[in-house]
Amino acid sequence: MTASQPSSASSLLSNRFVQVILMSTLFLQSGIWVRNIAILFYVKKMTNDDAFAVSLISVAEFAPIFVFSFIGGTFADRWRPKRTMVWCDLLSAVSIIAVLFAMVNGSWKAVFFATLVSAILSQFSQPSGMKLFKQHVPEHLVQKGMSVYQTLFAVFMIFGPIVGTFVYQTYGIETAIGIMGISFLLSAASLALLPRDRQDDRDKQKSQVLEDIKAGFRYVLSSIILRKLGGGFIAAGLGLGLIQPMGIFLITERLGKPEDYLQWFLLVNGIAMIIGGVVAMSFSSKISPQKLLAFGMAVDSLAMIAMGLSTDYWLTLGLQFISGLILPCIQIGINTMILQNTEEAFIGRVNGILNPLFMGSMVVTMMLSGVIKNAISLVPLYVLAGVFFLVGVAVLLPLFKLKGGIQPEPNKAVGNS
Known part of the structure; x- marks a missing residue:
């Protein structure tokens, strides 16, 4: 810069x-x-x-x-x-x-x-x-703009x-x-x-909608950056879906607290997201988005595993705070990578392909989380969720080799939009 x-x-x-x-x-x-x-x-x-x-x-x-x-x-x-x-x-x-x-x-x-x-x-x-x-x-x-944007969302979560x-x-x-x-x-x-x-x-140029759809898929498949990001999306969705419905059981079964303690976990998470957004805004220009994303996923994976293993209420609450603190790094990294590595003419279709990968994988494991919990218990469930996030980090690691910031790749085999 x-x-x-x-x-x-x-x-x-x-x-x-x-x-x-x-x-x-x-x-x-x-x-x-x-x-x-x-x-x-x-x-x-x-x-x-x-x-x-x-x-x-x-x-x-x-x-x-x-x-x-x-x-x-x-x-x-x-x-x-x-x-x-x-x-x-x-x-x-x-x-x-x-x-x-x-x-x-x-x-x-x-x-x-x-x-x-x-x-x-x-x-x-x-x-x-x-x-x-x-x-x-x-x-x-x-990247700094995405930090401000995500911080505003965190404020509304509270x-x-x-x-x-x-x-x-x-x-x-x-x-x-x-x-x-x-x-x-x-x-x-x-x-x-x-x-x-x-x-x-x-x-x-007016083209057929079907041709635009095909061009969107070709564009994503021709970019190693977007392919790797899609793989990270799937891994993160699978992990998050496993624990998303299980928070109440973590509180009642693992920590032995009443159900209404869930509100404190949500409050702590929201406050941490605001702080995390402000902190990310201060150093976002000094770290590449792919490293920001991988760092966030790695820390979140360890927090998930530790939350599943913990039986101490205050330790688990602290881990929840860390998870919320790191979440803006993931969100900012994702949005920045999409914006920096997608031509303006394809931004809508790239979003339309990547977002369902995350949501679809999350919904799949959300539907199975209850069955999996009954089969392997709560602790292995949280460990498995953390492992999925670590898999996502592994998928993103090859992008670290890109120096001087990630630039959009040549538009090969894409065709006109």
Whole structure:
């Protein structure tokens, strides 16, 4: 990095795009957390704590990632990114009006529709946001920008449930859903402040959607960096899926504490993520994203194994803090590697291919985690999760040989987008 490339926080935050995208994220996360908590409490109330009905909330939130992620990424590469994001927010707000109308007429199950629609539209909006990040943020500020972005998400992991609970318990489900709609409108208004989409985004060569999809897969397969990153995604998803539903059993069975102690683990994790994001922002320009990612996965793997072995509450809580502290390194490393090693024309499709690899592998082991726990017990389960993360580190190790930062590879056998 040269002296002409300042990487200070003030330089980053003075970037107009960063200011607008953070403002949009602030509004969106406020609405999403109010929605998540309010709908959770509402569905539990309306179904008398039916676990199946509650699980459908997660289905409505995560299923679109499998069905629409690559489709959304493909069209994000074809459409103007700013316009796509604005329209996604506006359509989400319109869907909220339909949900409120249905609820007024007695159909409480319409709350699932609110989650489903916004989750689908996010599969078009999110890759467009990454594309704008590629356009408007200088490369030497990308990793620091991702640090700020992830820190904002960590803040909402702490305060989002508090705000959502307050809104629902004080004002009810209709107000909570209404706040979600207003949040989408405010996000759209914020995004309108972005510079106009580039001319070349409008005048792209028109190709068949199927050809764009094939070109996206060829692009990923032709890049050793993206292939290795995909392998790391799968390993991390398999490991995380194993322990994601098991936290409550770690507390009750391994540590012998009541169920409500889970809230302290979540609180500690959120606080650690905020601290980790700030720390990562301070040194992110001094370490390559592939090393940042591998370091985060290696430390997280050891923390998982130690948490499974520990029988001391305070030690386990400390390990939870370490895990949260390191998580931003993983998230920042992943997003930075994608942005730095993907041509702008392919960012949507690369996201659409890699994200389902992580989510798909995580869901597979989430579904099997209960069966595996019963078969081998809780401790080996956490050890196995840690081993999966170590496998992910091993997959990424060859990228350490790349000197001077990773650059996009030649676009061989890709074809036009």
